[in-house]
Amino acid sequence: MADPPFIELEGITRVYGTGEVAVRALDGINLTVRAGEFIAIMGPSGSGKSTAMNVIGCLDRPTSGHYRFAGVEVAGLTRDQRALLRRHYIGFVFQGYNLLPRTSALQNVELPLIYSGRPRAARQRAALEALRRVGLEARALHDPSQLSGGQQQRVAIARALVGDPKVVLADEPTGNLDTKTSVEILDMLRRLNREAGVTIVMVTHEEDMARYADRLIGMVDGRIARDEQNREAA
Numbered sequence: 265m266a267d268p269p270f271i272e273l274e275g276i277t278r279v280y281g282t283g284e285v286a287v288r289a290l291d292g293i294n295l296t297v298r299a300g301e302f303i304a305i306m307g308p309s310g311s312g313k314s315t316a317m318n319v320i321g322c323l324d325r326p327t328s329g330h331y332r333f334a335g336v337e338v339a340g341l342t343r344d345q346r347a348l349l350r351r352h353y354i355g356f357v358f359q360g361y362n363l364l365p366r367t368s369a370l371q372n373v374e375l376p377l378i379y380s381g382r383p384r385a386a387r388q389r390a391a392l393e394a395l396r397r398v399g400l401e402a403r404a405l406h407d408p409s410q411l412s413g414g415q416q417q418r419v420a421i422a423r424a425l426v427g428d429p430k431v432v433l434a435d436e437p438t439g440n441l442d443t444k445t446s447v448e449i450l451d452m453l454r455r456l457n458r459e460a461g462v463t464i465v466m467v468t469h470e471e472d473m474a475r476y477a478d479r480l481i482g483m484v485d486g487r488i489a490r491d492e493q494n495r496e497a498a
Contacts, residue, residue: 271333271431272296273330273331275294276319278312278327290316294488298463300463301463302466303466303481304466304474304476305468306483307484309469311484312483313467321354321356357424357432357433360440361419361440365409368407369403369404369405370388370392370404373422375423394422398419414449417445417449430462434465434466436467436469437466478493
């Protein structure tokens, strides 16, 4: 018997505004993601892919429908409970890195753990281990201005991993990188998925990057237009 879905969206809509100016960013989407999957959500600008990512990451709330995370109905959670869900289960990687300037790579990676109440020494050990996993242990004391774009994105991935999340949400993680560096970052995400079992949901508009995922979700006008296994996964 198959395991139940880890992430389940059922009839999800997201409407911004009201009346004639209302924008239907999500129009009744249904999506399931099982633990250990690597999926890519694709689509043109305005297709709803980033809105779907924000709903999955509890950064935005749907207008209607059901969202279940590990079997829990997210709509029934309070704001603080949703924050705890993000903190303990979800890691985020964004296109723009979002690293603090004049702050070392180690301190940037350590930042999510400050709110967990861990002692400083334990936070630093965890942050250093996360940097080791992305091959940047030797750059722990460098600030972002001393790192290449690819290295900054590796720091961002380490920050996403430091809390041992069950799922990593990557929103255009290679959008600011050249092709060679993009391949390196996608190779890393794939290893994390294959070797560590981390569930990865990636938003991208790049076909070449999407081929690293095992499953391709295509969105158009707030709806899922295709959902298929990627037989050419890198």
